[in-house]
Every structure is written in structure tokens, then in C-alpha cells.
Amino acid sequence: MRDRAWIFIGLAAFLALALAPVWQSALHGAARKPEPKIVTKAKQCVEPTAEMRRNHMELLNAWRDTVVRRGQRTYLAADGKTVTMSLSGTCMSCHPNKKEFCDACHNYLAVSPYCWECHIEPKEKS
Amino acid sequence: MRVVWSLLLVGVLALIAFFGAQAGGQALFGIVLPYLAMAVFLVGVAARVVGWARSTVPFRIPTTCGQERSLPWIKPASLDNPSTGLGAAARVLLEVFTFRSLFRNNRSELREGGRFTFSADKWLWAAALAFHYSFLVVFLRHYRFFAEPVPAVVAWIQGLDGFFQVGLPVVYVSDIVLVAALGYLLWRRLADARLRYISLHADYFPLALILGVALSGVLLRYFSKADIVAVKELAIGLVSFHPAVPKGIDPLVFVHIFLVSVLLTYFPFSKLVHMAGVFLSPTRNLANDNRMHRHVNPWNPPIVGHTYAEWEQEFHDKLVASGIPLDKE
Ligand code: HEM
Numbered sequence: 001m002r003d004r005a006w007i008f009i010g011l012a013a014f015l016a017l018a019l020a021p022v023w024q025s026a027l028h029g030a031a032r033k034p035e036p037k038i039v040t041k042a043k044q045c046v047e048p049t050a051e052m053r054r055n056h057m058e059l060l061n062a063w064r065d066t067v068v069r070r071g072q073r074t075y076l077a078a079d080g081k082t083v084t085m086s087l088s089g090t091c092m093s094c095h096p097n098k099k100e101f102c103d104a105c106h107n108y109l110a111v112s113p114y115c116w117e118c119h120i121e122p123k124e125k126s
Numbered sequence: 127m128r129v130v131w132s133l134l135l136v137g138v139l140a141l142i143a144f145f146g147a148q149a150g151g152q153a154l155f156g157i158v159l160p161y162l163a164m165a166v167f168l169v170g171v172a173a174r175v176v177g178w179a180r181s182t183v184p185f186r187i188p189t190t191c192g193q194e195r196s197l198p199w200i201k202p203a204s205l206d207n208p209s210t211g212l213g214a215a216a217r218v219l220l221e222v223f224t225f226r227s228l229f230r231n232n233r234s235e236l237r238e239g240g241r242f243t244f245s246a247d248k249w250l251w252a253a254a255l256a257f258h259y260s261f262l263v264v265f266l267r268h269y270r271f272f273a274e275p276v277p278a279v280v281a282w283i284q285g286l287d288g289f290f291q292v293g294l295p296v297v298y299v300s301d302i303v304l305v306a307a308l309g310y311l312l313w314r315r316l317a318d319a320r321l322r323y324i325s326l327h328a329d330y331f332p333l334a335l336i337l338g339v340a341l342s343g344v345l346l347r348y349f350s351k352a353d354i355v356a357v358k359e360l361a362i363g364l365v366s367f368h369p370a371v372p373k374g375i376d377p378l379v380f381v382h383i384f385l386v387s388v389l390l391t392y393f394p395f396s397k398l399v400h401m402a403g404v405f406l407s408p409t410r411n412l413a414n415d416n417r418m419h420r421h422v423n424p425w426n427p428p429i430v431g432h433t434y435a436e437w438e439q440e441f442h443d444k445l446v447a448s449g450i451p452l453d454k455e
Contacts, residue, residue, distance in 0.1 A: 007179040010405060011172060018168060021272035025366040028274065033359050050374075054351040061294035105355055110276035110284065114291060 034104040040094040096122040132330035136338040143384035155380040157369040163387035170394025186412040214413040257307035263300040271361040342382040352376045
């Protein structure tokens with residue numbers, strides 16, 4: 001009776017909220033998908049690209065543990081190459097454009113690795 | 127054995143999506159079914175709510191756990207037994223946010239030596255609270271797949287949720303709590319013979335299904351990592367109505383999405399609609415003011431009164447003839 005108005009207001013609010021992503025995409029237009037920019041002349045990453053794309057954080061985690069806990073600094077990649085396990089020293093030497101590379105993907109998915117609180121970011125023009 | 131069937135059913139659904147997506151059903155599991163499920167969910171929940179709104183509530187149900195408002199020197203329990211609309215709204219919100227009615231859960235047991243005991247049992251309340259809040263956090267965090275730019279709140283929630291910074295990708299506390307709470311809620315129904323006896327498929331299936339969704343999600347994040355940049359493309363395509371399945375989406379993602387679609391479709395027809403229903407529980411949302419206001423039953427026929435004066439008028443002559451004294455005069 002008297003309360004019906006409240007129920008319908010609540011229902012309308014729920015439906016509006018449930019479709020929030022639709023309104024947001026209508027307002028902001030179609031989202032651009034990130035295109036991480038490769039600037040190095042190297043042909044290959046440490047591991048195959050598809051592998052890196054999904055698993056780079058696990059690789060970094062393994063590197064961190066191996067260096068900090070076991071004191072080993074050399075990584076043997078699947079293809080037999082060896083690289084020094086270092087975030088700033090290795091990854092960022094081939095990918096010095098953090099803003100256009102790492103952050104391009106990370107901002108898209110609101111990932112914000114806390115590594116840079118300690119590790120040095122490559123200097124870039126913003 | 128009902129629990130086994132529910133778990134099996136969820137397992138079969140997962141396998142259907144896993145192999146179906148690899149056999150070329152990507153558009154089906156990634157686009158068609160999610161759209162259908164969302165439509166069924168929204169229309170279904172709305173239809174249930176409209177149905178409830180149209181049914182008449184004849185009388186305020188005074189099932190309460192506190193002192194009713196009466197004489198000025200008796201202290202009323204204004205939240206447990208509210209006499210105003212505002213108090214009733216507060217009672218509903220407290221129920222929604224803190225599950226007070228589960229807090230009152232009791233356990234009665236026949237102990238050794240024939241002793242019958244009653245005791246408070248807070249485990250159901252604690253596990254239900256843990257489950258619902260972790261689900262909410264996981265749900266809100268998922269907003270990052272559907273919005274560009276991602277709202278700042280979502281980033282804060284992620285930061286708080288990953289506070290302990292264990293491993294990479296950072297372990298979310300809500301994932302652990304969600305799976306643990308679901309596990310307890312399922313175990314609870316199985317451990318007690320009486321509870322097992324009254325538990326139906328309708329009780330096990332939602333638990334098993336949500337467990338399936340959560341476990342496939344956990345697998346995706348921590349173990350068999352998916353290319354979630356591609357997943358976001360898919361999700362954005364869905365919400366902007368330009369659906370397309372990008373390359374490189376793992377079959378496990380389709381399992382996750384399919385189980386969510388099943389959950390959404392099942393939602394309006396099952397006990398899960400309590401999400402909308404809590405707000406409309408008559409024992410929570412009606413103020414107990416039966417003794418302060420007259421509540422007229424809306425379907426009562428209009429009462430045709432016949433006062434003494436009218437009666438006297440009707441039989442006036444007969445009354446006079448038999449010498450009965452009249453009020454009038
Ligand atoms: C009721 C709805 C859902 C529930 C309860 C749920 C649950 C979960 C859980 C518990 C995780 C583990 C990681 C985390 O917490 O972030 C997860 C991950 C994930 N979910 Fe869901 N999910 C739901 C809906 C969806 C939908 C609709 C999508 C489609 C876009 C989706 C895509 C994913 C992906 C891609 C991951 C992996 C995330 C990562 O690697 O960080 N989920 N889900």
C-alpha cells in the first residue's frame with residue numbers, strides 16, 4: 001500500500017546499480033585496450049612472450065626469493081640463456097619505458113605493484 | 127547423498143564449459159549465456175520483488191525480541207521492537223549488515239545422562255558474516271574487469287585486501303576467508319545428523335555452485351594464470367554491447383564465467399533471492415505500533431453500521447405500541 005512506493009524506489013535503485021558498468025561504458029566510450037610498447041632491440045623476453053604475459057609476476061617472485069633467500073643471482077631460462085636476476089637491472093634495462101610498458105597494462109587493470117617503494121624506477125620523461 | 131549430487135552437478139557444469147569452450151563454444155559461453163543469465167537475473171529478481179510488493183500485508187507482525195513501547199516509565203527496546211518507521215528501517219539495516227537474527231541462533235542437545243541443554247551457537251552467524259562480506263569484497267574487486275577507468279575505491283579495496291603482500295600476485299585475504307567460510311557452511315550441514323536430515327538439494331546446490339565459482343577464480347589467479355588483459359576486453363565488450371571474444375582466453379575462464387551465469391540464472395528461483403527478500407521481511411520492516419494506530423485490513427468489506435438510534439427509528443412504531451421507552455423524546 002503506502003510502502004509500495006518505497007519498494008519500487010529500492011528496486012529501481014538496485015537495477016540502476018546492477019547495470020553500473022553499462023552506464024560507465026556509455027559515458028566514457030569504449031575502453032582502449034593497452035598496447036605495451038617494446039623499445040628494446042632484443043627479439044625475445046626472458047621467457048616466451050605468452051608465458052611472460054601471464055606469469056611475469058611469478059617469475060619476479062621466484063627471482064626475488066632466489067636472490068634474497070638463497071643468494072643466487074643467475075637465472076637459467078628455458079631456452080638455455082642465462083640472465084642476472086634483477087628487477088631494476090634486468091627487466092628495466094630492456095623495458096626502460098615503465099610508463100608505456102608495465103603501467104600500460106597495470107593501469108588498465110588497476111594493478112599497482114608495490115615494488116617501486118624500494119626498487120628504483122627507470123628515469124623517464126613523463 | 128544429496129550433497130554428492132550437488133557437487134557432481136557443479137563438476138559436470140564445469141566440465142561442460144571447459145570442453146565446450148575448446149570445441150568452439152567460446153561465443154556461447156562468453157557472450158550468449160552471460161547475456162541471457164543477466165537478463166534472467168534482472169527480470170527474475172524484479173518480478174519476485176514486484177510480486178511481494180503486490181501482496182497485501184494484513185497486520186503488523188509483532189514477533190519481537192524486546193519491550194514494546196508502552197507507558198512512559200517503561201524503557202522500550204527501540205531497535206528490537208520499534209514503534210516508528212525510522213526504527214523499523216534501522217532494524218532492517220542492522221539485520222542486513224550484521225545478521226542479528228542469526229546471532230540469536232541456539233542449539234539444543236541431549237547430553238549424556240539424559241540431560242537436555244540449550245546453548246548459544248554463534249558459529250553459523252560468524253561463518254555467514256565471513257562468507258557474505260568476503261563475497262562482497264570479491265564482487266566489488268571484480269569491478270576492475272568491467273570499468274575503464276577503474277574507480278579509485280576498487281583500487282583501495284584491492285590494496286586493503288592484499289595488505290599482507292604475500293607472494294605475487296598478492297594473496298587476497300578475502301579469497302581465503304571466502305573459501306574457508308563456504309567450506310565450513312557446507313561441513314556444518316553434513317556434520318549434524320538433524321541438519322543433514324532437513325538439508326535439501328536447494329541448500330547444497332547454491333553452496334556447491336558458489337564454491338565452484340570461488341575455486342575456479344582462485345585457480346585462475348594463483349595457479350593456472352589467465353591472460354586477464356584479454357578477459358577485460360571480453361568483459362568491456364559485453365557491457366558496451368560490442369561483444370567479441372578476443373584471442374587467448376583460457377578455457378578455465380569460460381568455466382568461471384559459465385558457473386557465474388548458472389548462478390545468476392538460478393538466483394531468482396531459489397532461496398538466494400533472500401538478497402532482495404530481507405528488505406521485505408514483514409517481521410523486520412513493520413513497526414510494532416498495533417496499539418497506537420488503527421490498522422484496517424485492506425481486504426475487509428466496508429462495514430455497514432446500524433446504530434441504536436437507527437434501529438429505534440426503524441422499529442419506532444412497534445416500540446411505542448408495546449410501551450417500551452424510547453431514547454428519543
Ligand atoms: C558472483 C560472481 C563472481 C565470483 C563470486 C567470483 C569469484 C572469484 C574469485 C574468488 C576469484 C579469485 C581471485 C580474486 O578474488 O580476485 C576470481 C578471479 C577471477 N574472476 Fe571471478 N567471480 C565472479 C564473477 C566473475 C565474472 C563475471 C568474470 C568475468 C569477467 C570473472 C573473471 C575472473 C577472472 C579473470 C579472475 C582471475 C583474476 C586474476 O587473475 O587476478 N569473475 N573470481
